[in-house]
Amino acid sequence: MYPRRPSIWPKRFEGFHRVARADPGRAHPYICPAGYWTIGYGHLCKPDHPPITEDEGEVYLGYDLRTAVAATLRHCPALAAESETRLAAIVDLTFNLGGGRLQTSTLRQWVYGGGKILPGLVARRDAEILLISSG
Numbered sequence: 001m002y003p004r005r006p007s008i009w010p011k012r013f014e015g016f017h018r019v020a021r022a023d024p025g026r027a028h029p030y031i032c033p034a035g036y037w038t039i040g041y042g043h044l045c046k047p048d049h050p051p052i053t054e055d056e057g058e059v060y061l062g063y064d065l066r067t068a069v070a071a072t073l074r075h076c077p078a079l080a081a082e083s084e085t086r087l088a089a090i091v092d093l094t095f096n097l098g099g100g101r102l103q104t105s106t107l108r109q110w111v112y113g114g115g116k117i118l119p120g121l122v123a124r125r126d127a128e129i130l131l132i133s134s135g
Contacts, residue, residue, distance in 0.1 A: 071099025
């Protein structure tokens with residue numbers, strides 16, 4: 001089971017980070033608020049990763065979402081019987097915090113990055129809660 005449109009969540013909250021003036025068509029690696037090197041739509045990378053286009057970012061996003069779906073269903077197999085909407089919300093959480101953290105979490109409000117509360121994560125968790133409760 002794979003949610004048909006889960007990429008709208010990471011795309012909405014991660015965004016595609018371009019360098020507007022220097023290279024407007026491509027994304028370059030950057031350090032996210034949690035302190036990780038990232039490129040495109042939240043794809044973890046090394047600092048020397050070559051710039052990517054938005055199409056390449058979508059390919060990475062697809063790989064990352066497949067990994068998040070697999071981890072979500074591995075650690076929460078009961079979600080396979082849930083609605084696509086609920087599964088998509090938990091997959092977004094997994095995409096954001098990682099499969100290992102999902103495995104050890106109690107799905108509390110993960111709003112920390114780099115040891116501090118990040119407003120973007122608060123908004124993301126609130127949107128996920130709305131999605132789960134409406135599913």
